Amino acid sequence: MNKQIKAVSLISGGLDSMLATKAVLEQGIHVEGINFFTGFCVEGHTHAIRKRDSDKPKRNNSLWVAEQLGIKLHIIDVIEEYKNVLINPKHGYGANLNPCLDCKVFMVRKAKQWMEENGFDFIITGEVIGQRPMSQRKATMPIIAAQSGADDRLVRPLCAQNLPETLPEREGWLDREKLFNFSGRSRKPQMALAKHFEIADYAQPAGGCCFLTDESYSKKLVDLWQTRGHKDYELDDIMLLKVGRHLRPNPRFKVIIAREDGEGRFLEGYKKVFTHLYCVSHQGPLALIDGSPTDEDLQLAARLVARYGQGRAAETVEVEIKLLNGAVKKMLVAPFLETEMPQDWFI
Amino acid sequence: MTTHSLNARRLLCPLPVIRTQDKVKQLQTGDELEVICTDPGVMQDIPAWCRINGHKILSATQVEGEYVIVLRVGSQ
Ligand code: SF4
Numbered sequence: 388m389n390k391q392i393k394a395v396s397l398i399s400g401g402l403d404s405m406l407a408t409k410a411v412l413e414q415g416i417h418v419e420g421i422n423f424f425t426g427f428c429v430e431g432h433t434h435a436i437r438k439r440d441s442d443k444p445k446r447n448n449s450l451w452v453a454e455q456l457g458i459k460l461h462i463i464d465v466i467e468e469y470k471n472v473l474i475n476p477k478h479g480y481g482a483n484l485n486p487c488l489d490c491k492v493f494m495v496r497k498a499k500q501w502m503e504e505n506g507f508d509f510i511i512t513g514e515v516i517g518q519r520p521m522s523q524r525k526a527t528m529p530i531i532a533a534q535s536g537a538d539d540r541l542v543r544p545l546c547a548q549n550l551p552e553t554l555p556e557r558e559g560w561l562d563r564e565k566l567f568n569f570s571g572r573s574r575k576p577q578m579a580l581a582k583h584f585e586i587a588d589y590a591q592p593a594g595g596c597c598f599l600t601d602e603s604y605s606k607k608l609v610d611l612w613q614t615r616g617h618k619d620y621e622l623d624d625i626m627l628l629k630v631g632r633h634l635r636p637n638p639r640f641k642v643i644i645a646r647e648d649g650e651g652r653f654l655e656g657y658k659k660v661f662t663h664l665y666c667v668s669h670q671g672p673l674a675l676i677d678g679s680p681t682d683e684d685l686q687l688a689a690r691l692v693a694r695y696g697q698g699r700a701a702e703t704v705e706v707e708i709k710l711l712n713g714a715v716k717k718m719l720v721a722p723f724l725e726t727e728m729p730q731d732w733f734i
Numbered sequence: 735m736t737t738h739s740l741n742a743r744r745l746l747c748p749l750p751v752i753r754t755q756d757k758v759k760q761l762q763t764g765d766e767l768e769v770i771c772t773d774p775g776v777m778q779d780i781p782a783w784c785r786i787n788g789h790k791i792l793s794a795t796q797v798e799g800e801y802v803i804v805l806r807v808g809s810q
Binding site: 656 | 782783
């Protein structure tokens with residue numbers, strides 16, 4: 388009896404990896420999915436935090452894709468290992484803090500490790516030559532294959548015909564003729580293939596798969612590194628960058644102000660580890676203070692928080708500040724006027 | 735058959751799913767696992783994960799702001 392050939396597929400939750408996996412399943416290969424959680428993934432968190440997203444389905448797209456394809460999915464926590472990828476990317480960053488090429492190399496290398504540990508034969512990705520300016524170019528395809536160590540066990544079914552033959556094709560596990568020759572930024576071939584496979588519902592593939600491609604998120608991360616004087620982070624740091632308004636009046640501190648109830652509830656969870664404040668005389672949001680503020684800074688923070696509460700038009704409002712040592716300060720402050728707040732405070 | 739419990743409070747999806755997955759790997763077919771979470775997203779994600787990996791959801795309930803999911807481990 389012939390050995391069942393097995394492939395592991397990098398599932399992002401988008402259409403391309405879904406199609407690439409489907410193309411290989413169609414050739415009788417046993418496929419299981421793998422998804423890496425870096426801490427920056429757009430999945431999950433933000434849906435859970437932001438109430439304004441509550442009318443959208445809260446599904447996890449990778450799990451959903453795996454279910455549609457009828458394959459198993461392994462979600463791997465790579466938060467710690469990913470730090471080195473983001474902090475020291477050998478190939479640099481994209482338009483924002485996205486180290487896409489290093490990220491791809493890292494993920495394929497991890498998938499290769501998983502493949503070997505689990506007795507699988509090759510790796511699938513949904514990459515398409517020319518689809519993304521940084522990581523999906525003709526020149527980067529061999530770099531990812533070589534630097535990840537996956538070499539010719541890495542198959543990109545959607546553009547395989549434009550690339551050198553891989554081991555699964557040479558061995559006859561995969562019929563090259565039934566793979567594809569997509570290239571460039573157009574999404575039309577993917578749409579047509581989705582139709583052919585009768586896939587009607589899929590997550591919109593536009594943009595990146597993570598927050599690091601987001602300009603405003605990247606600015607907040609740069610600010611965090613600059614004010615701390617070194618490039619490092621913990622999971623809580625990068626989670627908090629996804630939430631609230633971040634205002635930095637000076638290098639000593641920044642204020643994180645909830646924009647709506649969902650964010651307020653999320654920030655509640657950090658009350659024990661941050662100095663926090665809110666307006667007591669009027670309805671208003673919860674805010675956290677990150678850094679080492681002076682008394683004057685606390686006063687300023689109180690005026691900022693007052694600006695975003697219902698007392699914004701009042702002459703003075705009362706704000707309660709709970710310090711990290713448990714001490715509680717109450718102060719009467721005049722809410723900031725919009726015109727008084729320098730634009731460069733907004734990170 | 736043994737019953738196990740997993741505290742996934744304060745974790746946001748997909749971390750509760752990852753912790754569930756890692757815990758289930760250490761269990762035997764037929765064992766039961768109770769996962770306690772605070773992120774409502776688990777009500778969707780853990781059942782989806784169970785469906786694709788062959789485990790059975792026995793109950794999924796909301797108790798005083800917490801979400802408690804009980805599953806039975808399938809063959810792995
Ligand atoms: S968008 Fe994010 S997850 Fe996707 S390759 Fe780039 S850095 Fe990696």
